[in-house]
Amino acid sequence: MWRNRGMGAASVTSISAVLLILGVVLILVLSINNVVLDTKVKFDEIEVFLEDDLDSSVLDNIENTVKDKNGVISIMFRSKDQALDLMKEEWGEEAYLLEGLDTNPLPDSYIVKVNDIEFAEDLVNTIKMLDGVEEVKYYKDIIDKLLIFAGYIRFGGIVIIGILVFVSVFIISNTIKITVSSRRREINIMKYVGATNGYIRGPFIMEGIFFGIIGAALSIGLVYFGYEYFYNSMNEKLYNLFTFYLVSPESIFRDIAIMFGTIGSGIGALGSLVSLKRFLNV
Amino acid sequence: MIKFVDICKEYKAGVTALYNINTEIDKGEFVFLVGSSGAGKSTLIKLLLKEEGVTSGRVFLNNKDITWVPNRRIPYIRRQIGVVFQDFRLLPNKTIYENVAFAMEIIGAHPREIRRRVPMILSMVDLSRKAGSYPDQLSGGEQQRVSIARAIVNNPPVLIADEPTGNLDPDTAKEIMRVLQDINNRGTTIVMATHAKDIVNTMKKRVIALDGGRLVRDEQKGGYSIEIPSV
Numbered sequence: 049m050w051r052n053r054g055m056g057a058a059s060v061t062s063i064s065a066v067l068l069i070l071g072v073v074l075i076l077v078l079s080i081n082n083v084v085l086d087t088k089v090k091f092d093e094i095e096v097f098l099e100d101d102l103d104s105s106v107l108d109n110i111e112n113t114v115k116d117k118n119g120v121i122s123i124m125f126r127s128k129d130q131a132l133d134l135m136k137e138e139w140g141e142e143a144y145l146l147e148g149l150d151t152n153p154l155p156d157s158y159i160v161k162v163n164d165i166e167f168a169e170d171l172v173n174t175i176k177m178l179d180g181v182e183e184v185k186y187y188k189d190i191i192d193k194l195l196i197f198a199g200y201i202r203f204g205g206i207v208i209i210g211i212l213v214f215v216s217v218f219i220i221s222n223t224i225k226i227t228v229s230s231r232r233r234e235i236n237i238m239k240y241v242g243a244t245n246g247y248i249r250g251p252f253i254m255e256g257i258f259f260g261i262i263g264a265a266l267s268i269g270l271v272y273f274g275y276e277y278f279y280n281s282m283n284e285k286l287y288n289l290f291t292f293y294l295v296s297p298e299s300i301f302r303d304i305a306i307m308f309g310t311i312g313s314g315i316g317a318l319g320s321l322v323s324l325k326r327f328l329n330v
Numbered sequence: 331m332i333k334f335v336d337i338c339k340e341y342k343a344g345v346t347a348l349y350n351i352n353t354e355i356d357k358g359e360f361v362f363l364v365g366s367s368g369a370g371k372s373t374l375i376k377l378l379l380k381e382e383g384v385t386s387g388r389v390f391l392n393n394k395d396i397t398w399v400p401n402r403r404i405p406y407i408r409r410q411i412g413v414v415f416q417d418f419r420l421l422p423n424k425t426i427y428e429n430v431a432f433a434m435e436i437i438g439a440h441p442r443e444i445r446r447r448v449p450m451i452l453s454m455v456d457l458s459r460k461a462g463s464y465p466d467q468l469s470g471g472e473q474q475r476v477s478i479a480r481a482i483v484n485n486p487p488v489l490i491a492d493e494p495t496g497n498l499d500p501d502t503a504k505e506i507m508r509v510l511q512d513i514n515n516r517g518t519t520i521v522m523a524t525h526a527k528d529i530v531n532t533m534k535k536r537v538i539a540l541d542g543g544r545l546v547r548d549e550q551k552g553g554y555s556i557e558i559p560s561v
Contacts, residue, residue: 237419240379241484242409243436245402 055223056259062216063263063315064270066209067308071271073205074304078295080198094168095185096158096175106180113178114160117171121161128154155182213315220259220319221326224252228323253320260316264308271308272301331357331488331519332378337387339373339543347373349543351387355521357487360514362530363523364554365540371523374540375490378521379411380404392487409437412481412518416493418473420465426452426476427461433480447483455479455509471502478509482518489513491522495529503529527554 096110107125114123126134131154136143160175162168172186228235238248276297337351348370355361363371376382377389380396388397396407420429427448434444452458455475465473474494481489491510495503507529514520524530530537530553537552538545 233419234421237421237432238436239405240408240413240419241433241436241480242405242407244405247436 055219055226059216059220059223059259059316059319060263060266062212062219063260063312064267066212066216066315067264067267067312068270069205069208069212070311071267071275071304071308073201073209075271075275075295075300076201077198077205078300079293080194080201082293082295083194094160094162094172094175096160096181097183097185098156098158099180099182100155102156102180110158110175110178110180114158114171114175117174119162119168119171121163123161124159126157126159128152128156131155131157216315217319217322220256220316221323223259224256224320224323225326227252227255249321249324252324253317256316256318256320256323257313258316259319260312260314261309263316264312267312268305268308271304272297331355331359331392332521333388333390334374334377335388335390337374337377337389338385339370339377339382340385347543348377348540351540351545353538353545353548355519357519358514358517360511360520360533360535361522362533362535362537362552362554363521363540364525364530364537368542369540370543371540372492373543375492375521375523378490379413380407409484410486410488412484412486412489414474414477414481414489414491414494416496418465418470418477418497420473420476420480422465425462425464426457426468429465429476430480430483433483437484439484451479451483454482454512469502470498471505474498474502474506475509478506478513482513486518488519488521491520491524493524494522495524495526500528507533530554 096114098107098110111123111125114120129152132146132152135154136146139146160171162171168186172184175181176184235248279294279297282294332355334351334353337348338346339348340346351370351374363374365371373382377384378391380399384397388395390396391407391410399407421432424432430451431444431448434447439447449458449461452461455478457472457475457479460468460472465476468476474497478489478491478494489510494510495506498506503526510520510522511533534551534553537547537549537554539547539549539552
């Protein structure tokens with residue numbers, strides 16, 4: 049194995065590259081999922097933002113009109129003060145930033161819960177036409193765009209990973225070929241004496257798995273520590289709203305370690321098997 | 331022990347290596363396989379070792395039809411056949427002891443059994459004193475004896491020797507033939523492919539001659555060529 053350091057390094061690097069891309073795609077997809085999940089909770093809700101200083105009659109009209117519509121589960125008034133309190137709760141440690149506001153910029157609103165996606169679109173269009181309604185916030189299009197975006201990430205990731213896996217297997221099989229060539233005489237004798245294919249293959253597969261594990265360890269380190277650095281930097285720069293949706297490094301470490309170890313070993317073993325098939329017919 | 335029934339072997343290029351070979355070799359026999367280069371000797375050996383498959387016909391080893399065995403069974407067939415080559419094929423980085431022990435390790439023999447049997451086999455080929463030597467420290471004859479030791483250490487019922495004296499001088503060749511005869515006396519069936527006329531003519535064993543892929547002669551106590559009695 050050590051006679052062949054250059055090719056060994058190439059094998060390890062190619063596996064690391066595959067797993068690094070996989071790690072980035074995973075983190076992106078998981079984070080987008082968090083956004084989608086959080087947004088989906090709001091998806092059942094339509095937030096109707098109201099103009100300032102409305103008469104109670106206008107408010108009653110809005111409430112009664114909406115309540116009577118099919119598919120509406122509930123309608124609830126949220127005052128601007130309640131909205132500000134809710135925001136302070138969501139912001140957590142950074143809520144002190146909101147203390148400095150002289151006036152409350154948030155509007156009064158109605159929170160409307162619906163039970164049917166199709167109905168929600170029609171309902172939104174109706175509400176928009178009512179007097180006193182400034183804006184209707186409706187998350188379905190955001191979710192649709194996020195899901196499409198997540199889909200592109202996943203598809204692009206799979207394509208790139210697929211190509212890199214193929215390249216890795218190719219590189220490893222050529223690396224193993226050098227070891228096979230150097231041991232050809234020994235293997236030839238093994239076959240005459242009656243060694244089974246499994247016995248002959250064993251050491252080469254172990255070599256491939258070894259490259260796979262080293263590559264996996266490298267990529268686990270890069271992904272975990274690299275992502276941890278990025279995550280902490282984002283938090284420090286007060287982008288808490290952004291990192292709220294990012295999956296935390298600690299939560300993914302164990303799963304990534306197991307996944308990368310397995311996939312890395314798998315690629316290594318596959319490369320060895322391909323090499324043995326091509327160069328040894330074993 | 332070994333039986334070839336209606337064996338034909340044709341290669342893809344349309345070359346017929348063997349044609350209609352029918353012969354049987356009994357347990358304990360010593361048979362010379364003779365013929366010019368390209369006669370089909372090596373092909374016949376390859377069919378027995380399952381390195382090649384037949385085009386038609388049947389091959390039997392120890393009364394079992396081995397013609398169409400699945401690939402995973404081939405190692406177990408080869409364990410019944412010891413092979414000795416013209417070029418010895420020893421592992422240069424292993425000692426004599428390790429070269430012979432290697433054959434036992436491959437089939438999963440217990441280390442205790444290896445430690446018991448390898449010295450015994452080295453003693454049989456008179457190489458006990460050189461167990462710690464490497465192949466390049468030995469003469470051609472000694473290397474071939476190591477090769478023979480490796481071939482018989484697992485006690486196979488059949489020993490195939492493919493030109494075992496091809497790289498040796500006449501005296502050393504005789505030495506090797508004594509070793510092979512000794513092994514044959516202990517009950518191992520021996521099939522030896524050879525061009526060594528003197529050896530064949532001296533030993534007067536059964537001779538199977540091939541020519542152009544056909545079996546042209548099968549003679550008990552035969553010579554390398556047909557003897558034409560003088561008038």
